Amino acid sequence: METYHNQTLDSPSKNSYIGSYYQPPDRMRPLARQLEFQAPSSICMDPQITRSQTKANIDSTAVVDALKTLQEKIRQLELERKQAEKSYSQYSHDVQKHQQVTASVPSQTAASVPETENSGRKELDSKLQSAEARCKVLEKQLDYMRKMASLQKQRPSSSNSQSQREKLEKLESECIKLSRTQTLAEAKLAILEQKLLHEEHERKLVQVKADESTSPSHSVHANIQSILHMMKHHQPQLCERVSALHRSGCAAKKSLQKDFSPSSTTCNKPDRDTQRAYESLGSLSDLLLALQDELGQMSFEHQELVHQIDAMQHGEQMQDLQRELERLVARMEEKGAQINKLRKHQQTVHKLTHPGAEDPTTTKPSSIRPPVPSPVKAQKKGNKSRLTNNNLQLLRETQKFRNKLKQDDLCWET
Helix, strand or coil: CHHHHHHHHCCCCCCCCCCCCCCCCCCCCCCCCCCCCCCCCCCCCCHHHHHHHHHHHHHHHHHHHHHHHHHHHHHHHHHHHHHHHHHHHHHHHHHHHHHHHHCCCCCCCCCHHHHHHHHHHHHHHHHHHHHHHHHHHHHHHHHHHHHHHHHHHHHHHHHHHHHHHHHHHHHHHHHHHHHHHHHHHHHHHHHHHHHHHHHHHHHHHHHHHHHHHHCCCCCHHHHHHHHHHHHHCCCHHHHHHHHHHHHHHHHHHHHHHHHHCCCCCCCCCCCHHHHHHHHHHHHHHHHHHHHHHHHHHHHHHHHHHHHHHHHCCCHHHHHHHHHHHHHHHHHHHHHHHHHHHHHHHHHHHHHHHCCCCCCHHHCCCCCCCCCCCCHHHHHHHHCHHHHHHHHHHHHHHHHHHHHHCCCCCCCCCC
């Protein structure tokens, strides 16, 4: 009995995970013997969540079934181990009896007894080793099943992390695309700013030339001719109109000077009032010429804006240029109204200085006839207002026609 007690104490599965149902181990490790699952709540949940829960429940039931089968196998191994221990104790008891019997048996049979004892011990040792090996395998299977259960619990967190990674990758790709588009837009904006600066520089140069042409310390005719030479490279039709306006203004100035110059035959010394009237008429003619030059410059700017709008493709810049064009047209209309008012005022001043005289175009021949102006000059005087009105009407019609047209209707040739 002492040998049996020692064998049970020294058994390899004494302090293992399994232990013995008849003799528990000294060191108990905390093991989850029963898996507890929460009862499904009565609250309605998302179908994806319910599917994941049902899948987890199925996996957990499979794990529980596997654990139960492993426990059954462990019980069988325990029974086999106990049977082996019983057989071993019985064999040891038989060996003791046999030793007592063999003490009286002659020495011939003593040689055969150790061989039988060794063979029996080897068989029992082999059985014990096989049982211990099976116990180790079952313990490994238990560890594997526990790991599977823990991984099954951690799967939803891993799926969430994977979805977050995918979202982050999408956001990074979109950020890269936006950065590329931003760089392209900045490059285009830099190019457009350079073009605008160049155009503003050209406009300032043209404006400086126009201001120099109206100043009294420079030659008006030479400056206007140089500006016309510069403008001919851009728009020849516009230059012809401006030159016609300039010629008509010069002719009007000369005719006014001839009409209002005091003849030596009529009077020797003019009065102060007539001198002031002549000076006012001269200043009015100069102002009229300056306004006509400004109107020609505005028409040139109008043509440039039209070309820029035709060349543009972006919607916002086209709208800005169209607004600027509308403002320019309004300024041109105001300038035309100023020219008309100035001409009317010039006519009233002429009537006040010559109360008995009629219009210069319809003057009757007197006894002493002044030098008759040429018919070309008289025709140009009468057609000044018509030219300005025709120009303004032409600008309005082109503006209306451009507003009615679409971008894809025509291809403007430059």
